[in-house]
Amino acid sequence: MTQSSQAASNGTRAPILPRPDVWAKPFWSFADRGQLALQRCSSCRSYRYPPGPVCPKCRSGSFGWEPVSGHGRVISWVVFHQNYYPGTLFEVPYNVAMVALDEGVNLIGNLTEAGDESVRIGLEVEAVFVPISDEVKLLQFRPAPKRAAQ
Amino acid sequence: MNSWMNDVAIVGVGNTRFGSFPDTDALGLGIEALANALDDCGLGFSDIDGLVTNRAGSYQRIGEALGINPRWSLQLEVSGRMSGASIVEAALAVSRGLAGCVALVYGNDGKSRRVNYGGTERIASDPFAPWGFTSPGAVHAMMFQMHSHRFGTTSEQLAEVAVAFRKNARLNPLAVRREPMTIDDHQNSRYVCEPLRLFDYCQINDGGVALIITSVDRAKDLKKPPIRIAGIGMADSFCDSTVPPTDFWYPALRECADQVYGTSGIAREDVDVLMAYDNFTPTVLFTLEGLGFCEQGESGHFVEKGRLSLEGSFPTNTSGGHLSESYMQGWALNVEAVRQLRGECGERQVAGCEVAQYACATPRCISLIYTR
Numbered sequence: 297m298t299q300s301s302q303a304a305s306n307g308t309r310a311p312i313l314p315r316p317d318v319w320a321k322p323f324w325s326f327a328d329r330g331q332l333a334l335q336r337c338s339s340c341r342s343y344r345y346p347p348g349p350v351c352p353k354c355r356s357g358s359f360g361w362e363p364v365s366g367h368g369r370v371i372s373w374v375v376f377h378q379n380y381y382p383g384t385l386f387e388v389p390y391n392v393a394m395v396a397l398d399e400g401v402n403l404i405g406n407l408t409e410a411g412d413e414s415v416r417i418g419l420e421v422e423a424v425f426v427p428i429s430d431e432v433k434l435l436q437f438r439p440a441p442k443r444a445a446q
Numbered sequence: 447m448n449s450w451m452n453d454v455a456i457v458g459v460g461n462t463r464f465g466s467f468p469d470t471d472a473l474g475l476g477i478e479a480l481a482n483a484l485d486d487c488g489l490g491f492s493d494i495d496g497l498v499t500n501r502a503g504s505y506q507r508i509g510e511a512l513g514i515n516p517r518w519s520l521q522l523e524v525s526g527r528m529s530g531a532s533i534v535e536a537a538l539a540v541s542r543g544l545a546g547c548v549a550l551v552y553g554n555d556g557k558s559r560r561v562n563y564g565g566t567e568r569i570a571s572d573p574f575a576p577w578g579f580t581s582p583g584a585v586h587a588m589m590f591q592m593h594s595h596r597f598g599t600t601s602e603q604l605a606e607v608a609v610a611f612r613k614n615a616r617l618n619p620l621a622v623r624r625e626p627m628t629i630d631d632h633q634n635s636r637y638v639c640e641p642l643r644l645f646d647y648c649q650i651n652d653g654g655v656a657l658i659i660t661s662v663d664r665a666k667d668l669k670k671p672p673i674r675i676a677g678i679g680m681a682d683s684f685c686d687s688t689v690p691p692t693d694f695w696y697p698a699l700r701e702c703a704d705q706v707y708g709t710s711g712i713a714r715e716d717v718d719v720l721m722a723y724d725n726f727t728p729t730v731l732f733t734l735e736g737l738g739f740c741e742q743g744e745s746g747h748f749v750e751k752g753r754l755s756l757e758g759s760f761p762t763n764t765s766g767g768h769l770s771e772s773y774m775q776g777w778a779l780n781v782e783a784v785r786q787l788r789g790e791c792g793e794r795q796v797a798g799c800e801v802a803q804y805a806c807a808t809p810r811c812i813s814l815i816y817t818r
Contacts, residue, residue: 312569314576346573346688371692372595374587375640376578380565386578389640394588394690402689404574417595434576 309385311428319347322361327433332366332423334401335359345401366423367440368397373407373415385428391415395437409438449709453541455665455672456533456816458487458658459781464622464651464772468558473511475654476502476553480512483656488669489547494658496545498532500524501775502553502654518545526723529776530804530812536659537675546660552777553654561650573688583647583726587639588690590728594641597743601641603750604727605632608645608769610754611724615766617756617794622651623770646727648768655777657784673784676801677710677815679703687809698811699736706803706813714738717815718799719786720760721779723806724767730754733807756794764794780804783816 316324319335326333335347339356343364350357372394379388393407393415407415408426421437428434460482462475470478476499484490491512497519499505505521518539522528529552536548555561564572564581572580593599609629615621627645635644665672679702683695707714714737722733731745739760740748754762765771765782772778783802785791805813 312575312578315570352685372588372591372690374579374584374591375637376584377637377640380562380580381575381578384578390578392574392577392579392584392588402686402692404577404579404689406577417591428576432576 309387310383311385311432311434312381313429313432319349323347324432326361326363327425327435330425330433331363332435333361333363334399336362343399343401345403364397364399368395368403368421368437370394370407370415370417370419370421370437371396371402372417393421393437395421403435405435405437407438408436411439413439450541451537451675451678451709453661454537454659455662455674456657456784457660457665457668457670457672458483458489458656459784460484460486460656461620461774461778461781462654464620464653464774466557467555467652470555470652472501472553472555472654473503473508474553475555475652476508476551476656477511477654479553479654479656480549480551483549483658486670487658489658493547494549496536496539496548498522498536498548498550500528500532500550500552500777502551508551516545518548524775525808526725526775527806527808527810527812529780530806530814531680531810533657533659533675533780533814534678534680534812536657540659540661547664548659550657550659551654552656552774554774555652556650556773557652563650581639583642584639585690586726586728587642589694589732591641592692593694593728593731597746599731599743599746601633601643602629603731603746604642604646605629606749606752607724607727607730607754608632610749610752610758611763611767611769613752613755613757614761614764614794615770617792618765618771621766621771622649623766642726642728645769648725648773649770651772653772653774653778655774655781657781671788671818673787673816673818675814676712676817677706677708677813679706679709679813680811681705682810684809691809694732694735694742695807695809695811696732696736696742699733699805699807700738702805702811702813703737706815710815712801712815712817717801717803719764719783719796719802720762721767721783721802721804722762723776723779723808724763724769725773727769729807730762733805736807736811737805737813756796761796764791764796776804776806780814787816787818
């Protein structure tokens with residue numbers, strides 16, 4: 297049975313599990329520890345996403361994985377009203393946000409714990425990790441606490 | 447202008463009806479379109495020695511099914527950006543003598559096979575599936591949201607595109623969607639991936655489209671006036687392309703524009719009709735800006751008051767395009783460009799059409815200018 301049909305017949309809602317390639321696996325290991333980490337070029341110090349074998353800026357093959365602040369800003373968002381994933385955790389309507397991290401990399405995530413805040417461009421957010429299965433924690437974003445004036 | 451493109455001509459075009467045809471398939475539809483294209487120019491299957499295939503099946507299987515052993519053949523990935531690319535490849539092959547007569551064959555059975563452009567069947571290739579983010583529509587919705595925030599572009603302005611192309615489609619007997627559409631109809635259509643609505647999305651249908659490209663010398667003996675490729679512009683936008691791009695492909699489109707107007711020696715003011723890849727309404731806006739028909743951010747105003755309809759000052763997608771004729775991944779738009787130049791478009795003919803431009807805005811941007 298497919299993942300989602302099994303979930304539907306069990307009466308639970310299945311997550312959509314990631315299928316990381318060899319370069320992306322560390323992202324999910326860090327996620328499991330509740331940390332947002334990015335690949336960083338050892339040569340020119342640029343962060344990159346999606347992860348890959350060389351730095352797109354300087355083509356160095358030397359890199360590390362570094363935890364980052366988790367802080368960013370929503371630069372775009374959509375709300376799905378059509379259900380592309382029946383039987384999964386994604387019940388329409390649900391939002392997906394595009395977040396520009398402070399480190400200069402854009403990521404995709406869902407806005408969560410928003411309370412009265414609605415997703416909007418410019419909303420400051422911080423990364424959180426939500427368990428979606430026994431093995432996987434999923435990056436999400438929630439509104440960041442207001443920063444003290446500089 | 448002294449250019450390799452002057453060696454070649456599009457001499458035949460053909461297509462099937464568009465709709466739902468479960469008793470055939472992409473292969474059958476592609477071959478049916480090819481038969482129509484051969485009829486169109488007066489060539490036979492035995493004249494074909496080159497093959498470019500897209501979505502109609504594997505190039506090997508298509509050759510086998512047609513009884514053709516080509517000298518040169520190519521199969522391009524299934525994506526809309528490849529229709530323009532296919533035409534360029536075929537033209538290159540003919541101009542360099544790798545083939546004398548190339549058949550380009552496209553077939554699509556997405557409607558009867560219920561192909562979804564997102565969701566569980568794409569999980570393996572959707573990098574953001576774990577976040578529920580899937581489908582090209584969602585990517586364009588994300589891009590339009592940014593365009594709207596940055597430039598004030600509205601959903602009503604997207605509606606103008608949909609309404610104009612629907613108006614054009616009403617004059618096209620083959621168009622699948624011909625019932626009248628108003629701005630209100632568009633605004634009342636349900637959200638698919640907000641901010642995009644149902645009528646911002648193209649129409650998936652079954653169909654086949656084919657073209658025949660040969661040398662200008664050969665073209666002289668054939669039934670229809672040969673159509674030349676006067677200019678080509680291509681620019682890929684691969685950097686930072688997995689996450690939806692924040693630049694609306696504007697730099698790549700500008701590059702394309704410089705090339706296509708530069709190589710042709712034709713100015714954008716001289717373009718009589720535009721075929722703009724319209725998988726989604728905002729794509730048309732991005733294209734208009736990138737090609738320089740208006741300033742960046744001004745496309746919303748540009749399309750107001752039905753400007754893109756046949757009655758407007760900037761006729762675009764005269765067949766109704768992907769939004770109303772059928773989604774043939776750019777193939778039918780290129781064929782419509784050829785037919786406009788030949789004067790074959792009947793009620794939707796642009797009077798005095800001498801220059802037709804095709805443009806596709808995706809992570810590969812491409813534009814072709816055609817003339818007689």
